[in-house]
Amino acid sequence: MSFYADYIFPVVLDVATKPLKPQRQQTIALAKGRVLEIGIGTGANLPFYGSDASEIIGIEPELPMLKKAELMVKKAPSQAVVKLAVGDAHQLDFADNSFDTVIMCLVLCTIPNPLLALQEAYRVLKPNGQLLFLEHVRAPKPWLARCQDAINPAWKHVACGCQLNRDTEATIKQAGFSFEKIERFQHPKLVSVGGCIIQGVAIKS
Numbered sequence: 551m552s553f554y555a556d557y558i559f560p561v562v563l564d565v566a567t568k569p570l571k572p573q574r575q576q577t578i579a580l581a582k583g584r585v586l587e588i589g590i591g592t593g594a595n596l597p598f599y600g601s602d603a604s605e606i607i608g609i610e611p612e613l614p615m616l617k618k619a620e621l622m623v624k625k626a627p628s629q630a631v632v633k634l635a636v637g638d639a640h641q642l643d644f645a646d647n648s649f650d651t652v653i654m655c656l657v658l659c660t661i662p663n664p665l666l667a668l669q670e671a672y673r674v675l676k677p678n679g680q681l682l683f684l685e686h687v688r689a690p691k692p693w694l695a696r697c698q699d700a701i702n703p704a705w706k707h708v709a710c711g712c713q714l715n716r717d718t719e720a721t722i723k724q725a726g727f728s729f730e731k732i733e734r735f736q737h738p739k740l741v742s743v744g745g746c747i748i749q750g751v752a753i754k755s
Contacts, residue, residue: 555612570684609635639670640667642674646674656686687747
């Protein structure tokens with residue numbers, strides 16, 4: 551992409567999302583069986599996997615990010631086999647019904663076609679498989695949503711495609727998932743326009 555996108559923004563992103571570390575730990579710890587993490591980025595979530603994850607496959611479209619993730623593999627749980635690959639969320643190179651868990655953590659804001667990516671996640675999950683998600687989303691308060699709409703054109707340019715105002719909860723439903731658990735909250739340590747969070751578990755029904 552560019553020097554900024556490949557080397558500067560990933561560092562900025564890791565710092566900016568540091569307040570979400572407890573939520574990331576909670577989400578990733580629920581992973582079990584054969585796991586696909588879509589948009590593994592710099593591999594920041596690898597230390598948070600628990601003993602129930604037997605295989606972790608992480609895909610990422612940007613090779614420089616993936617090279618950073620390779621340095622984090624040693625921090626994954628010792629029992630898990632970890633494999634990293636360049637991959638496109640819109641067209642997953644995996645068979646139907648082949649994963650127990652799919653993780654989408656702070657990626658649905660950036661993926662160009664989130665519905666297609668979620669439909670692909672649904673396809674590769676086994677029946678009753680779980681989608682673990684943690685995402686910032688469109689604000690429920692109208693005034694704050696209007697602020698997001700106004701800021702978004704500049705924001706997505708500076709933040710390498712990240713969108714402030716996506717209704718990700720609705721998109722997850724549209725892809726066919728049913729929610730087993732969902733929490734909606736405003737994170738007190740994040741800027742208001744980017745701090746509207748959903749977190750939870752959705753099931754392939």
